[in-house]
Amino acid sequence: MKIYLFWVVYTLFTFVSLAGQAQTKRLEIPVRLGFDQMYMAPIGKDGLVVFNKSRKSVGKGLVEYVFRKYDQDLHEDWTITSIVKRNLPFIDYAYSARTLYLLFGKAQSRNYQVVKVNVSAGFSEKFDFFFLDKLNIQQLAAVNNDIYIAGMLQGEPTILHTNLILKKTKILSLSFKGRAVIESLYLDTLNNFVNATVVSLNRGETKVLLKSYVKGKEVRSIELPNEKDKYLQDAQVIATENDEQLIVGTYSQYSERRAHQGLFVGRLTAQSELKSHQYYSFNDLKNFYGHLNEREQKRIARKILRRKKRGKKELPIQDKILLHRIVKENGQYIALGEMFYETVRVVGGAFFTPRNFPQQRIPREWEYSRAIGLSLDKSGRILWDNVMKLERVKVPTLYPVTMLKPDADSSCFVYYYMDEVFSKNFKESKKGGEIKAQELKTTDENDEVRENIRVQTRRWVGDSYLIWGYQRIRHKQKGRRKVFFVQKMRFGEHQK
Numbered sequence: 366m367k368i369y370l371f372w373v374v375y376t377l378f379t380f381v382s383l384a385g386q387a388q389t390k391r392l393e394i395p396v397r398l399g400f401d402q403m404y405m406a407p408i409g410k411d412g413l414v415v416f417n418k419s420r421k422s423v424g425k426g427l428v429e430y431v432f433r434k435y436d437q438d439l440h441e442d443w444t445i446t447s448i449v450k451r452n453l454p455f456i457d458y459a460y461s462a463r464t465l466y467l468l469f470g471k472a473q474s475r476n477y478q479v480v481k482v483n484v485s486a487g488f489s490e491k492f493d494f495f496f497l498d499k500l501n502i503q504q505l506a507a508v509n510n511d512i513y514i515a516g517m518l519q520g521e522p523t524i525l526h527t528n529l530i531l532k533k534t535k536i537l538s539l540s541f542k543g544r545a546v547i548e549s550l551y552l553d554t555l556n557n558f559v560n561a562t563v564v565s566l567n568r569g570e571t572k573v574l575l576k577s578y579v580k581g582k583e584v585r586s587i588e589l590p591n592e593k594d595k596y597l598q599d600a601q602v603i604a605t606e607n608d609e610q611l612i613v614g615t616y617s618q619y620s621e622r623r624a625h626q627g628l629f630v631g632r633l634t635a636q637s638e639l640k641s642h643q644y645y646s647f648n649d650l651k652n653f654y655g656h657l658n659e660r661e662q663k664r665i666a667r668k669i670l671r672r673k674k675r676g677k678k679e680l681p682i683q684d685k686i687l688l689h690r691i692v693k694e695n696g697q698y699i700a701l702g703e704m705f706y707e708t709v710r711v712v713g714g715a716f717f718t719p720r721n722f723p724q725q726r727i728p729r730e731w732e733y734s735r736a737i738g739l740s741l742d743k744s745g746r747i748l749w750d751n752v753m754k755l756e757r758v759k760v761p762t763l764y765p766v767t768m769l770k771p772d773a774d775s776s777c778f779v780y781y782y783m784d785e786v787f788s789k790n791f792k793e794s795k796k797g798g799e800i801k802a803q804e805l806k807t808t809d810e811n812d813e814v815r816e817n818i819r820v821q822t823r824r825w826v827g828d829s830y831l832i833w834g835y836q837r838i839r840h841k842q843k844g845r846r847k848v849f850f851v852q853k854m855r856f857g858e859h860q861k
Contacts, residue, residue, distance in 0.1 A: 391808045392439040392851040396835065403849060405833060408460050410826050411484055412436045413851065416467075419446070426451050434484055437826055439853060443487035447480050459507040461552055466507040468514075473499045479512060479529060492529050497536075500525070504550040506559045511580055513537075513559045515550040522547045524561060526581035535581065541574060543567025548599050551690065553577070555604040558584065562600055570620040573597040575612070575633075585637050589614070589629070594678060595644055596620050597629055603691045603698060605743040608635035613691050613700055613741070616644060618681060625685045628700070630745035645747060647682050647737075651794045656735040656754035684734060689765050697748060698741040701769045703733045703755065733758040736767035736778055740793075749793035753778040754800065756787070768824045770856035777856040781805070781822050781832060784814075790857055805832070807850075811841040828856050 394403070394415070403417035416432040423429045428451045434442045453469040453476065460466070463485045470477035479492045497518060504515040510529040517523065522545050527534040539545070545565035552559055563574040570591065577585040589597050589612070600614030614629040627649075631642030647653045648669050654662050669680050684704040692699050708729050739750035758766060758780075767780045778789045785804055791797025805817055820834035833851040840846070 389808055389855075390439050390853040392435065393848040394850075396847050396849050404455060405851065406458050406460065406465060407823050407825060407831055408465065408484060410437070411463060412442070413831070414465055414482065414484065415851075423448055430480070432482055432489065434487065435851075437829075437853075439851060445482070445487055445489055447482075447489045447491055449478055449480065449491070450476070453478055456502055457505040459505045459512075459552070461508045461554065464507075466505070466512065468502070468505055468512075470496075470502070473501060481510075481529065492532070494527060494532070494534065496525060496527075496534060497523075504547065506550050506552050508552055508557050508559065509580075511559075513550060513561075513578065515547040515561065521545075522563060524550070524578075526578065528581065537576075537578065537581070538583065539563055539574075539576070540586075541565040541567075541572065549601060551601070553602070553604055553610075556608075560602055564599060566621075571596055571598060571617075573600045573614065575600060575602060577602075587633070587637050587639065589631075589639070591620075592644075594618050595626075595629075598625060599688070600629065601688075601691060602633060603693065605632075605698075609633060609743075611691070611698055611741065611743065611745060612639070612642070613688070613698075613745075615686060615688060618678060624682045624706075626679070626682050630741065632745060641745060643745065646679055648680055650737070650739070650747075650750045652750050652752045652796075653737065655752040655796065686737065687763055687765060694771055695773070697771065698743070699738065699769060699771050700741065701736065701738045701767060703736050703765065703767055705731050705733045705763065708732050708759070730759045730761050731763050733760075733766065736769075736780065738769045738771070738776070738778065740771060751776070751778075751791050751794060751797060753780075753787075753789045755780065756782075756800075758782050766822075768822060768830050768856075770824070770828055770830075772828075775857060779822070779830060779856060781820055784817050786832070786854075788857065805852075807836070807838060808852075809840070811843075813839045813841075815839055815845075825853070829853050830856065 406414045412435050414432055414434050416430055419429045419431050421429050427448050430447050430449055433444050436442055449469050453471055456468045456470050458467045465482040465484055467480040475495045475498055477494045477496055481490045500516050500518050502514055502516040506513040512527045514525045524537040526537055543566050545563055548562040548564050550561050558577040561576045565572045573589045575587050589600055595616045598615045598617055600612055602610040602612050605611050610633040612631045612633055615625040616629045617623050618626045627644055627646040629644055632640045634640055654665050672680055684706045686702040686704050688702040733755040735755055736753045740748040742748055770777045775790050775792055780787050785802045787800055787802050789797055789800045814836055816837040818835035822830055822832045825831045836848055836850055838846050
């Protein structure tokens with residue numbers, strides 16, 4: 366699972382600005398852009414941790430990091446420091462059991478450090494490790510002093526396990542044919558399993574392999590089957606009950622990795638047997654095309670029906686889905702993802718290209734068309750689905766942009782793009798309300814936000830979400846300021 370963190374400057378003074386209304390709370394840290402570096406790690410109901418390099422001199426080749434923990438109301442709980450080697454930049458973090466694990470290291474080097482922060486008591490420990498040369502680290506998971514690192518080693522996917530106490534590191538076995546990548550590495554918080562999804566390509570056909578580890582030992586390995594015109598592209602698992610797990614993945618109509626045709630859903634028993642698996646085509650969802658106007662929806666419905674009557678392959682989907690981590694809420698399992706496609710530009714003339722200068726497709730950016738949210742029960746049956754149109758959202762790299770708060774009475778989609786927060790309320794599979802847009806503002810009516818920089822959002826606790834980044838602000842009486850801000854907002858409500 367990938368983490369998105371922001372660079373800012375730390376100064377000696379911070380302050381919390383709280384709105385008079387209950388729904389919006391705000392933390393501001395004055396910054397000087399382009400100097401020091403600061404990072405933020407949301408840790409769910411335990412709050413969030415902000416950390417940065419200080420300017421204090423602590424010895425040759427060393428640097429001090431300052432960690433500050435804030436509660437759900439953005440009030441500071443504690444501040445601690447830790448010393449790290451200067452030549453080891455921050456890579457990634459993982460969080461479990463009220464412990465924050467931070468990995469520091471230089472790309473493709475052997476030297477790494479792990480800082481372990483106890484967020485309840487407010488103290489830290491540091492561990493030094495020597496891993497393999499030329500390891501390109503991509504993902505991190507941690508639980509009970511066990512660290513799992515996924516990456517590429519000499520062109521091959523690799524998972525390393527190390528124990529912070531025993532300081533023993535080993536490469537975990539991965540069995541596959543052809544070329545492969547580790548799509549995801551994540552923690553099952555119910556069973557304390559670390560799950561890995563390995564996707565391989567051999568002779569033009571993709572295979573999805575699910576593996577689970579406990580204390581560095583493999584406890585489960587299962588290869589998901591393909592069927593005719595249904596080739597799995599990715600999958601993830603989430604614990605349900607009675608030691609069973611729910612599998613949710615994507616599939617394509619073709620063996621090579623093309624557009625995603627729908628979702629694969631199944632149950633995994635305690636004996637690692639696959640039961641009751643089924644395929645849900647996006648074409649069969651009630652609201653998959655709900656972002657289009659009524660005329661276009663009817664036209665597509667006629668095409669789908671015509672293909673079914675003639676016994677042809679179902680109408681092919683042109684997009685892929687960026688599926689978020691499946692979460693359990695109110696006894697249901699919520700799947701959320703953005704449909705996207707690659708936009709390209711062509712080098713050369715649009716109508717004529719000389720023989721010696723062939724046209725070349727150069728990847729340019731990714732465009733999201735809509736967000737899809739659906740609810741599953743523990744057996745994998747779809748309870749409802751809904752959609753939100755994403756207006757001209759184009760990004761240079763793929764990342765989750767949409768958040769979803771499900772509720773029996775009124776659910777809500779939210780996303781941020783280009784200085785505005787967009788939201789849509791709906792109830793289960795019903796059409797829902799119109800998409801509402803509002804400018805991202807501070808909680809002071811005398812502030813004018815001149816520029817938002819590197820803003821990102823994250824679903825947080827209950828019915829709230831976080832939005833953070835940089836802002837250049839002009840106050841009517843106090844003048845200008847540059848800040849790193851964290852703002853807590855509620856789903857379905859507007860800023861005051």
